[in-house]
Amino acid sequence: MESIVLIIYFLSLLILFGFGIHGLVMLYYYYKTQKIVIPPSELTSDNTEDYPFVTIQLPMYNEQYVVERLITTVCNIDYPKERMEIQVLDDSTDESVSIAKAMVDKFAADGFDIKYIHRTNRQGYKAGALKYGLETATGEFVAIFDADFVPKREFLKKTIPHFANSNIGMVQTRWEHINEDYSYLTKAQAIALDGHFVIEQQVRCKAGFFINFNGTAGVWRKETIIDAGNWQADTLTEDLDLSYRAQLKGWKFVFLNDVTSPAELPADINALKTQQFRWTKGAVETAIKILPKVFASDLSFKHKLESFVHLTSNIVFPFIIMVAILNVPIVIIKNLGHSYDEVYTLMSIFVLASISTFLFYTYAQKAIHLDWRKRLLLFPVFLAGSMGLAVNNTKAVMEALLGIKTGFARTPKHGIITQGDDWKKKKYKQRKISGAVIFELLLTVYYLVGICISLFAFKTPEIAAIPFQLLFFFGFGTVGILSLRHALAR
DSSP states (O other): HHHHHHHHHHHHHHHHHHHHTTHHHHHHHHHTTTTTTOOOOOOSOOGGSSSOOOOOOOOEESSSSHHHHHHHHTTSSSGGGGGEEEEEEEOSSSSSHHHHHHHHHHHHHHTTEEEEEEOOOOOOHHHHHHHHHHHHHSSEEEOOTOOOOOOOTTTHHGGGGGGGGGGGGEEEEEETTTTTEEEEEEEHHHHHHIIIIIIIIIHHEEEEEEEEOOOSSSOOOOHHHHHHHHHOOOSSSSHHHHHHHHTTTTTTEEEEEEEEEEEEOOOOHHHHHHHHHHHHHHHHHHHHHHHHHHSSOOOOOOHHHHHHHHHHGEEEEEEEEHHHHHHHHHHHHOOOOOOOOOHHHGGGGGGHHHHHHHHHHHHHHHHOOOOHHHHHHHHHHHHHHHHHTHHHHHHHHHHHHOOOOOOOOOOOOOOOOTTTOTTTSSSTOOOOOOHHHHHHHHHHHHHOOOOOEEEEEHSOOOOOGHHHHHHHHHHHHHHHHHHHHHHHHH
């Protein structure tokens, strides 16, 4: 039994090591591609005929706290009115309907070509709404913004010129965070998203690997969407799915690291868990759907391997749980069981994965923030939180692998920007306490016992195990307790 536990633990660490060390691969390409510059470009012509016709789609569902902000900022985009169509794709069932209609009427009276398009069945969820709007969209290009975004005035003028190359099918901008400093929760989210955009998206774009449309703050060539098979709702990440189908068709994507689009981060951990669940499950669903096409394509082995890592990286979460559960028994086996010194010595190499992760996020922060050293003080909080979300995300992975289909659960937005803003008394707050929360709290108690075992159960304390046990303890404890507090908050 000791051997079986040790083998499962070792294999789980090996898989985590494989995905963790990929951060060093990204950093290698980050430096290798630094000299590759995507030249900034901006439309400056005084002749409106030089501006391509653009449709801006705003998919939303019950967004009463942010819909006014969204429509106002979109209508303030610096682009000729006569070359811009705005579609408010509203599937709402609450007060958001009247708010959105009033805003549409207001800006239509000001001369904007803005249309309110309301569906009552939510068929296909966000993918269905985008596809429905595309049927009547008149623009050659289609920009998309989710309800929590606040697009900048220069957005279209800085993205549209990159379509001068007829092979470009999509242009994605980097997300910024308007409420990053609201709480430790939003600060940790910002670190995670910065790593994805500044390193992963930028490196994959410059190195010629496939990148993904992030669902918002980007522009598509309408022809690309149609050619790739249009929006499809058979996965929860319709953006990732369409991105790969389009690039497999030969379309090229551009990521603009220096063109940013501000957005609101979830301030409620249960809203964050909903978002993470959808992203995780959808990515695995997309991997199951798309990877056979990737492997059958004429892409190089290098490109296929990077696509595999890109699409399957969320598979790490069940193995994080496996390592978390087996860590305490491993400590006991090491001190009371048979000698496996060679194995334990070999496992020490897995620490490199943690170093790789730290360097990955360090360079992401250093690239865009002057106070990056101060921000990195939050890295342990971010790492513990990532571990704490493993229960929620493992459930998402297992449902995807088992083919269990669920609806598109949107991330609630509350218009939270400054620390004085309060979301606790607003609608859309998730009050249900799931079984995952109970499991998170049980794992917290489990690790409290595990830490005590490592410190006091043996003649010599198992000091080497303490740092990781503390990360698991604080990770599961913080996520579990915050989930309870935020669900019960009044």
